[in-house]
Amino acid sequence: MMPDDETLLRRIGEAYEAIDPVPGLVRDAARAAFGWRRVDAALAELTADSAEAAPAGIRGQDGPRLLVFTGPEVAVEIEVSGDGTDREIVGRLAPPAPADIAVRHSDGEVAARADRAGHFVVPAVPAGPISLVFQLADASSIVTSWVRL
Amino acid sequence: MSSPGELVARARRDDADAWAALVERYTGMLWSIARSYDLTAADSGDVVQTAWLRLVERLHLLRQPESVGAWLAAIAHRESRRALRRRRRERLASIERPAPEPVDYDLKRLLAALPERCRRILRALAQAPPLSYAEVAAALEMPIGSVGPTRQRCLARLREQLADRA
Numbered sequence: 001m002m003p004d005d006e007t008l009l010r011r012i013g014e015a016y017e018a019i020d021p022v023p024g025l026v027r028d029a030a031r032a033a034f035g036w037r038r039v040d041a042a043l044a045e046l047t048a049d050s051a052e053a054a055p056a057g058i059r060g061q062d063g064p065r066l067l068v069f070t071g072p073e074v075a076v077e078i079e080v081s082g083d084g085t086d087r088e089i090v091g092r093l094a095p096p097a098p099a100d101i102a103v104r105h106s107d108g109e110v111a112a113r114a115d116r117a118g119h120f121v122v123p124a125v126p127a128g129p130i131s132l133v134f135q136l137a138d139a140s141s142i143v144t145s146w147v148r149l
Numbered sequence: 150m151s152s153p154g155e156l157v158a159r160a161r162r163d164d165a166d167a168w169a170a171l172v173e174r175y176t177g178m179l180w181s182i183a184r185s186y187d188l189t190a191a192d193s194g195d196v197v198q199t200a201w202l203r204l205v206e207r208l209h210l211l212r213q214p215e216s217v218g219a220w221l222a223a224i225a226h227r228e229s230r231r232a233l234r235r236r237r238r239e240r241l242a243s244i245e246r247p248a249p250e251p252v253d254y255d256l257k258r259l260l261a262a263l264p265e266r267c268r269r270i271l272r273a274l275a276q277a278p279p280l281s282y283a284e285v286a287a288a289l290e291m292p293i294g295s296v297g298p299t300r301q302r303c304l305a306r307l308r309e310q311l312a313d314r315a
Contacts, residue, residue, distance in 0.1 A: 002311065005304055012307075013275035015256045022180040026194045030176050033201040034160070034168040043206055051235065129195075129202060146202040148195060 029106075036104060041133060041143035044071035049147070064090075069132075069144040076132065076144055080125075087125045087149055091132075093118035093142075099134040125149065150278065157214035172201070175221050177276050178288050182225040183232075185269055192232045200224040218280060219287035226290060259310045267303035274300055 003011065048068040064081040078091035093099060096118030103110040106128045114120040114134065127149050134142040151159070151170065159167035179200050183193035203224050204217070211217065260268055266289075273285045286293040 002308060008304060008307065009271070009275045010277075011256055012260065012271050013277055015260060016181070016272050016275065019257060020180075020184060022176055022197075023190065023194060026180065026197050027172065027176055029194070029198045030172040030201040031169055033198070033205045034165055036202065037163075037205050037208065039209055043210070052231070129198060131202075131206075143206070145206060146199065148199065 038143045041141040042071050044069035044076050044142055044144045046145045074142055085126050089122040089125055091120050097136055099136050102133045104131045153217045154215035157217050161209055174278055175218055179225045181272050183229050186229040186233055188232055196228045199228045218284035222287035270299050271303055
């Protein structure tokens with residue numbers, strides 16, 4: 001007896017579930033992502049990434065990576081150096097303004113502060129996805145797109 | 150069952166259950182897209198996570214909430230290509246094997262013998278809860294009008310093989 005389409009597709013689904021299941025950690029991370037929602041903050045999206053632009057085979061892996069995020073009225077530039085689990089971020093907020101910064105990552109966040117020129121340094125940032133939140137003096141806030149370090 | 154658009158609307162109002170329902174509905178699709186690029190499990194996990202983080206940050210900006218599945222599929226394709234380029238650039242030969250081929254029992258072996266396009270569309274069509282044709286089209290980057298005919302052709306091929314074996 002040949003199974004009907006529905007039965008066949010269900011069996012195909014079961015076969016893939018056995019061959020190549022979605023890891024539990026991947027599902028957990030997807031659910032947890034909702035906790036990172038910031039409706040109050042203006043989004044600055046990734047507009048340049050030196051790791052993307054570098055032509056194949058030319059760029060070494062040692063130089064700092066430059067990333068630019070652009071929002072409606074702001075830009076955030078960061079340089080990421082270091083490797084492994086500890087990376088350092090040196091950055092600039094434009095237009096320049098002092099701000100409290102939280103670098104969000106998979107396991108929590110690292111706090112930092114931008115000076116009046118908008119400059120900031122964040123040591124010891126873990127590898128993996130990160131997003132920066134800037135809390136400005138006027139109580140407005142800016143959040144960058146998530147990027148993977 | 151709530152429509153994708155309703156789930157997005159509820160998630161926008163901070164309903165974590167609606168978010169969990171979106172995750173339940175689309176994570177399998179996102180995973181299969183990443184795996185279709187021969188990415189390792191670690192890289193595929195990163196692609197899936199990035200797609201969900203993108204949705205979190207753009208949830209309130211999404212113009213067509215009803216099309217959230219197709220939107221996520223497009224992100225997964227883009228991030229998979231990005232991951233592939235990064236791997237090539239780093240010239241790190243991946244030690245981990247990419248997507249394993251079906252091996253151990255009949256259906257798995259028969260699936261492995263199908264053309265890649267058939268494997269991909271059948272896997273997308275086998276998602277539970279089922280994806281819409283628009284979502285399957287986005288997951289395979291094919292025109293929506295090709296989904297029905299390709300589905301028929303690929304199911305027919307699988308049936309032929311099942312019949313040969315019998």
